[in-house]
Amino acid sequence: MSDTPSPPSTPLSGFDAPALQQHLASILASVPDAMIVTDEAGVILAFSRAAETLFGYTADEMMGQPVNRLMAGRDRTNHGKYIGNYLRTGERQIIGKGRVVIAARADGTLFPIDLKIGEALIAGHYVFTAFIRDLTDQQRSEMRMQEMQAELVHFSRLSAVGTMASALAHELNQPLTAVANYLEASRDLLDSPDPEMREILHEALTEAARQAVRAGEIVRKLRSYVSRGEVEARPVALEPLLADAIALSRLSREAADIPVKLEVDERIQRVLADPVQVQQVVINLIRNAIDALAGTGDARIVVRALIPVGGETGLVAIEVCDNGPGLSAEMKETIFKPFATTKSQGMGLGLSICQTIVEAHGGTILAISPPEGGICFRFTLRLEADTSEI
């Protein structure tokens, strides 16, 4: 600091005094938010170190430049008008309030910022100070939240399958009753010696087959409704996908206090997957495990991603294992078939849907009974091509 005492109570009058300049320079170098000072024509008078980092310009480059170079779209064109309006009318649009606007970096990329502007009247002229905070990360996490919500909606749609089931049961009942009636009539006709009856028998069996196909169509429609039809597989990071699925499955259940551990082989980065659908599979498997673990002391669930040894290369196996009662040999045969369930409230569709999704991704799903008990459901996905060689 200089030995010459600065005028103590009138800092404005000492605006260009060396001490004050030094002080201003130290503020500009250390203020954590980007800070830009302009005159009332929008010409930049000061440009902080954080602003340099944020916008990719040096302070030297920006001094004396119009501040609207840092703006985008209509703000860039109209900035002069905004200041003019304010100076003329004194009506504050942004000053003292803050607003989210889009800014432009030196390389032309646009990004969202929170802009706050303060004003000072110095020697009859306004000086505006803008404080700028980068909102890119915040916006990214908001988008992530929105994505998670969309996933949750899809997830609750699966729960809505239960409700839809009663309507479907009604629809299915018709063709199935018809099949049963035609088959019973056919059996009776078999005993008849009348050759004409062969014709009727033929018709009855044809009709029974037609009705059975109709019942199958209804089930297929339900499956594609739940599994969202086409798969749009793209490279996605597996670990966060699994972590989100775990978080989502725990949100929806009372038994959410069962610990779910995630283990991912560090060689695994990205897989080819439709992330929402694969999460659907993992969520279903975890929900089943939670159901199976009701009443088990020391209940545990492990979600594991590993590179299978032997077999086809370029695959990753994802396992959801629990230490519950496991599956009977008989159940093991049928679990992937629609309507195979041991639950009073169950639809028996979850695993069948999982299988549809996994197979649409070109993978396979199976249940393995580990020697230590419980059950592991294991399905495969393709690794993104360039990670398959590791």
Ligand code: ADP
């Ligand atoms: P739902 O859950 O509606 O019964 P699923 O197709 O998801 O339909 O499951 C079919 C059946 O498989 C379940 O009813 C249950 O008997 C059995 N099952 C699934 N997961 C497990 C598990 N982790 N442990 C034991 N049994 C399981």
